[in-house]
Amino acid sequence: MYEIAIIAIIVLFVIVTKQQKRLNRVETELGALRKVTAGGIVPVAGAEVAEAGEQAPASLAQAESEPDAADEVEDAPGPWGKVAAASVTPEDAVSGEPEAKPAQPGTKPGKRDIETALGTRWAVWVGGIALALGGLFLVRYTIEAGIFGPGVRLTMAGLFGLLLAGAGEFVRRTGWRTPVAGAAGAYIPAILTAAGAFTLFGAVYAAHGVYSFIGAGAAFFLLGLIAIATIVAALVHGQALAGIGLLGALATPALVASQAPSAWGLFGYLAVMLAAAGVIAGMRRWHFLMGASFVGTGLWTLVYMAGVTLPDFAVLLVFSAVTLAVLVFVWLSGAAEKPRVDFVAIVPAFFVGATALALFVIPDIAISGGPARAAIIVAMMVAAAVWRPAAQAVLHAAGIVTALAYLQMMPILDLHAELSSGTMILDGMAFAVSRSSIVPVGLVLALLFIGAGLWSARRHLNASPWLAAMWTFWAAAVPLVILLTSWVTFGNIDRDPVHAVVAVLLCAGFMVAAEGLARAEQPPQKGGAAVSCALAGAATAWLLFLHMAFGSGMTTVLLGASAVVPALATRRRAWPALGWLSAAAVVAVLARVAFDPTIVGAEFLSRTPVFNWLLPGYGIPALAFGFAAWQLARTTNGRPRLIMEAGAALFALLAVAMLVRHAMHGGVIDSGAPTLAEQAIYTLLALGAGGILVALDMRSPSPVLRIGSLAAGVVSALFICGQHFLALNPLVTDESTGSIPVFNLLFLAYLLPAVAAFALAWYARGKRPKWYSSMLALMGALLAFAYATLSVRRLFKGEYIAWWSGMEQVETYSYSALWLAMGVALLVAGVRFGSQVLRVASAALIAIAVLKVFLFDMSELEGVLRALSFIGLGAVLIGIGLFYQRLLTSAAVAGRAE
Structure with missing residues (x-):
C-alpha cells in the first residue's frame, strides 16, 4: 500500500507542475487583456498569437462540446465576460479545462497574489493528494483494525473512489469556478477524478493481492476497466488524467499475479488498452499519450519474449498487427495522402521491428520457424508504410531489420559452416541458417521490397521526391543485402555463376526502374533522388556480379573499365548521378588495390618484369579513368570529371611505381625495405603528381587539386631530405651504385629528381605560392650538388663509395x-x-x-x-x-x- 501511495504522490506532483505552467501562461494573457481594456492595446507575443490562431478550430470544437462552460464565460459579470471567452489558451481548448477568469482590475499585471495562490491552487492540489491518500489509508486502516470484514472494507473503499470520481464530474458539469486569477491552474474536476481513480486502483489491488478476495481474472478485468475508464474520462478532463489512466493500465498486468498466465489474455488486454488510448489521443491529437501507449505496450512485448523460451508466434503476429493498425487506422487516420513525417510512428516502428528482429536472430526461436513469422511482421510493416506515407519510420525499421537479420548470418571470425547438416555452428551453438528456410524467406522479402518500393516511389515521385527516394533506396538495398548474405553464407566465395546471374538480373531491373522513374518525373529526365538511388542499386549489383563471376585480377580490371559506362551514358542522359557512379568506380578500385596490391594475390603474381598482372591491374583502370574524364568534360563537366582526372593520374603513377618495385625485388612487391633506386622512382612519381595536379587545377580550379599539388611537392621534399640525403645515401649504406659510368644509381637517384624538381619549380611559378617554387628549386640545387659530388667520389672509388673508405x-x-x-x-x-x-x-x-x-x-x-x-x-x-x-x-x- 505504501508503494501505491508513493506512486500517487509522484503522479499528482506531475499534475501540479503541468497546472503551474498553464497558470503562468494564463496570467500573462490576462495582463495583456487588462491593458487592452484600459485603452492601451498591447499586442501579445507573436509566437503565442500564431499558436492561438493555429488552434482556433480546436477552441471552437471545445466550445461546442461544452456549451455550459462557454455560456458561463459569456455571462460573467463586468466587462470581462466577452473578453474572457477569447482568452482561452490553445492547451485549455484541447484538454477541455476551463479558462481562467481574470483578476480584479486593481491587481498589477504579472504580480502573483499569495493569498489567491494559497486559497485556490495549493489548497486544491494538497486536497487532491490528501483525498487520494485518504482513500488508500482508509483501506489500510480497515485491514489493520479489523473493523469490518474484507467485503465491507473493500466495498467502502470502492464507494469512496466512485464518490470522488462522481464529485469531479459534478463539479465539471455545474461549473463551480472562482473568478480570480489562478483558479484555472488548479482544475478541481480532474484532481477529484484522479484521486478517485487511485482509490479504486488501491481497492481492487487489495482485494486481489492482500485478501485474495477476488481472483486474478476478476482483478485483471476491474483494474483494466478502471484504467480505460480513466483514459476515456480524459476527453473532458485533460491529457494529464489520461496519463494517470495509462500508467494504471500498464501496471495492471504486473499487479495481478496468476498461476497460469495466458499470453492471449495479456496481449488481448493490451490491445484493448492501446486501441482505447489511440482513439482518445487521436481525437485530441495528444502526441505524448499516443507515444507513451506505444512505449508501454512495446516494453510488455519485449518482457514477454525475454521471459519465455519459445513465445507464442500467433500472439506476437496478432499484437504486431494490432499495433500497426492503431498507428495506421487510428492515429494517422486521414493522413493517407499527406507525405509528412509523423515522429510518433518511430515508437511502434522500433518495437515492432525489435520483435521481428528477435524472431530472426534468437537461435532457439529461429530454429523453430522464427524467420518465416518475422517475414510476416516485416510484410505488415511495409504494408503500413504503403498505406500511410506519414509512417515513414515503419518503412525504415522494416528495411533495417531485414538487412541486420541477414547480415548477421554471414560467417565471420571463428564461425565455421556445416552446410551438409543444414545448420551453422557459432561458438558451439546451433544457429538457424538452414538454406531451406532462409533462402525462400529472403526471396519473398526481396520481391516484397522491390515491388512495394518501386510502386510507392512512382506514386510519390512528384508529390514528395525524397519519400520516393526512400522507397527506391530500400527497394534496392534489401535485395542486395540478401543476395550478398546468400552468396557469402551458402555460395562459392571465389566464383558463383548462380548468384552472378541473380546479380545481373537485379542490375538490369534497377536500370529499367531508373529509366521508368526518370520518364515519370516532372520535368522528365531530370534524374532526381529516386533515379539516383535506382542507379546506385544497379551499380552495386554490377559490383557484386563482377566479384561473383570472375577471379581477383579480372574483377579489378573490369571494375576499373566499368567507369567508362556511366560516362558514356551522359551522352544521352543528363542525370547527375552518372558522373558520380564513374567516380565511385575509382573508390571501388582503390579499395581493391589497398586490400590486395598484387591484384591477383602474391602467390599468383608472375615474376616477369612489366608484363604481369600489375600492368593491366593498374594500367587499364588508369586508361578508363582518363577516358571517362575526357567524356565527362564534354558533357557534365562537374566535380566527377576532376575526380576521374585525379584517378587517372594516380593510377598511372601507381602503375609505374608498382612495376618498378616488382622489377627491383624480383617479382616480390611486399617484402624488404625500399632501396635508393626504388625510392628515386617514388620521388619522381611524387614530383610528377605535383605537376599533373597543378595542370589540372589550371584547367579546372579546385581546392582539392590545389592542396593536393602542394602536398605532393612537400612530400617530395621530405623524400629527398629524409631518404636521398640521409637514410639511403650510398655514402651511408655503401649500396652499389652500378657498374655503368653514367647511367647508374646516382643518375636515377639524384640527377633525374633534380631535373624534375627544377622543372616543377619553373612550371609552378606564378601558379603556386612563392615558397613552393623556392622550396622545389632549392631541392633541385641540392640534388644537383649531391649528384656532382657523389659522381666525383665514384670516379675515384668505383662502384662502392662509403665515406669510411677514405x-x-x-x-x-x-x-x-x-x-x-x-x-x-x-x-x-x-x-x-x-x-x-x-x-x-x-x-x-x-x-x-x-x-x-x-x-x-x-x-x-x-x-x-x-x-x-x-x-x-x-x-x-x-x-x-x-x-x-x-x-x-x-x-x-x-x-x-x-
Whole structure:
C-alpha cells in the first residue's frame, strides 16, 4: 500500500507542475487583456498569437462540446465576460479545462497574489493528494483494525473512489469556478477524478493481492476497466488524467499475479488498452499519450519474449498487427495522402521491428520457424508504410531489420559452416541458417521490397521526391543485402555463376526502374533522388556480379573499365548521378588495390618484369579513368570529371611505381625495405603528381587539386631530405651504385629528381605560392650538388663509395674545383633566369668552397695541389667580382638611357 501511495504522490506532483505552467501562461494573457481594456492595446507575443490562431478550430470544437462552460464565460459579470471567452489558451481548448477568469482590475499585471495562490491552487492540489491518500489509508486502516470484514472494507473503499470520481464530474458539469486569477491552474474536476481513480486502483489491488478476495481474472478485468475508464474520462478532463489512466493500465498486468498466465489474455488486454488510448489521443491529437501507449505496450512485448523460451508466434503476429493498425487506422487516420513525417510512428516502428528482429536472430526461436513469422511482421510493416506515407519510420525499421537479420548470418571470425547438416555452428551453438528456410524467406522479402518500393516511389515521385527516394533506396538495398548474405553464407566465395546471374538480373531491373522513374518525373529526365538511388542499386549489383563471376585480377580490371559506362551514358542522359557512379568506380578500385596490391594475390603474381598482372591491374583502370574524364568534360563537366582526372593520374603513377618495385625485388612487391633506386622512382612519381595536379587545377580550379599539388611537392621534399640525403645515401649504406659510368644509381637517384624538381619549380611559378617554387628549386640545387659530388667520389672509388673508405688529395682538390664551377654555373643561371634562389644558392656553394679551401685544403693538401686550390679560388672570386661590376654597370647605363 505504501508503494501505491508513493506512486500517487509522484503522479499528482506531475499534475501540479503541468497546472503551474498553464497558470503562468494564463496570467500573462490576462495582463495583456487588462491593458487592452484600459485603452492601451498591447499586442501579445507573436509566437503565442500564431499558436492561438493555429488552434482556433480546436477552441471552437471545445466550445461546442461544452456549451455550459462557454455560456458561463459569456455571462460573467463586468466587462470581462466577452473578453474572457477569447482568452482561452490553445492547451485549455484541447484538454477541455476551463479558462481562467481574470483578476480584479486593481491587481498589477504579472504580480502573483499569495493569498489567491494559497486559497485556490495549493489548497486544491494538497486536497487532491490528501483525498487520494485518504482513500488508500482508509483501506489500510480497515485491514489493520479489523473493523469490518474484507467485503465491507473493500466495498467502502470502492464507494469512496466512485464518490470522488462522481464529485469531479459534478463539479465539471455545474461549473463551480472562482473568478480570480489562478483558479484555472488548479482544475478541481480532474484532481477529484484522479484521486478517485487511485482509490479504486488501491481497492481492487487489495482485494486481489492482500485478501485474495477476488481472483486474478476478476482483478485483471476491474483494474483494466478502471484504467480505460480513466483514459476515456480524459476527453473532458485533460491529457494529464489520461496519463494517470495509462500508467494504471500498464501496471495492471504486473499487479495481478496468476498461476497460469495466458499470453492471449495479456496481449488481448493490451490491445484493448492501446486501441482505447489511440482513439482518445487521436481525437485530441495528444502526441505524448499516443507515444507513451506505444512505449508501454512495446516494453510488455519485449518482457514477454525475454521471459519465455519459445513465445507464442500467433500472439506476437496478432499484437504486431494490432499495433500497426492503431498507428495506421487510428492515429494517422486521414493522413493517407499527406507525405509528412509523423515522429510518433518511430515508437511502434522500433518495437515492432525489435520483435521481428528477435524472431530472426534468437537461435532457439529461429530454429523453430522464427524467420518465416518475422517475414510476416516485416510484410505488415511495409504494408503500413504503403498505406500511410506519414509512417515513414515503419518503412525504415522494416528495411533495417531485414538487412541486420541477414547480415548477421554471414560467417565471420571463428564461425565455421556445416552446410551438409543444414545448420551453422557459432561458438558451439546451433544457429538457424538452414538454406531451406532462409533462402525462400529472403526471396519473398526481396520481391516484397522491390515491388512495394518501386510502386510507392512512382506514386510519390512528384508529390514528395525524397519519400520516393526512400522507397527506391530500400527497394534496392534489401535485395542486395540478401543476395550478398546468400552468396557469402551458402555460395562459392571465389566464383558463383548462380548468384552472378541473380546479380545481373537485379542490375538490369534497377536500370529499367531508373529509366521508368526518370520518364515519370516532372520535368522528365531530370534524374532526381529516386533515379539516383535506382542507379546506385544497379551499380552495386554490377559490383557484386563482377566479384561473383570472375577471379581477383579480372574483377579489378573490369571494375576499373566499368567507369567508362556511366560516362558514356551522359551522352544521352543528363542525370547527375552518372558522373558520380564513374567516380565511385575509382573508390571501388582503390579499395581493391589497398586490400590486395598484387591484384591477383602474391602467390599468383608472375615474376616477369612489366608484363604481369600489375600492368593491366593498374594500367587499364588508369586508361578508363582518363577516358571517362575526357567524356565527362564534354558533357557534365562537374566535380566527377576532376575526380576521374585525379584517378587517372594516380593510377598511372601507381602503375609505374608498382612495376618498378616488382622489377627491383624480383617479382616480390611486399617484402624488404625500399632501396635508393626504388625510392628515386617514388620521388619522381611524387614530383610528377605535383605537376599533373597543378595542370589540372589550371584547367579546372579546385581546392582539392590545389592542396593536393602542394602536398605532393612537400612530400617530395621530405623524400629527398629524409631518404636521398640521409637514410639511403650510398655514402651511408655503401649500396652499389652500378657498374655503368653514367647511367647508374646516382643518375636515377639524384640527377633525374633534380631535373624534375627544377622543372616543377619553373612550371609552378606564378601558379603556386612563392615558397613552393623556392622550396622545389632549392631541392633541385641540392640534388644537383649531391649528384656532382657523389659522381666525383665514384670516379675515384668505383662502384662502392662509403665515406669510411677514405679520401685522396686529388679527390679532395676535385671537390673544391667542382663546387666553385657549380657556384659559377648557378650564378649565371640565376642571372639568366632572374632567379634569386639560384643566385643565393650560388653564393652559398661558393662560400662552402671558400671554407673548404681555407679550413680543409690548407691542412690536407700539399705541394702544387694546395697552390692550385688557392689560385683557382682567387681567380673564381675575382671573376665573380668583375661579373657583378659589369652587371651593375650595364644596369645603370640602361637606367640612364630610359
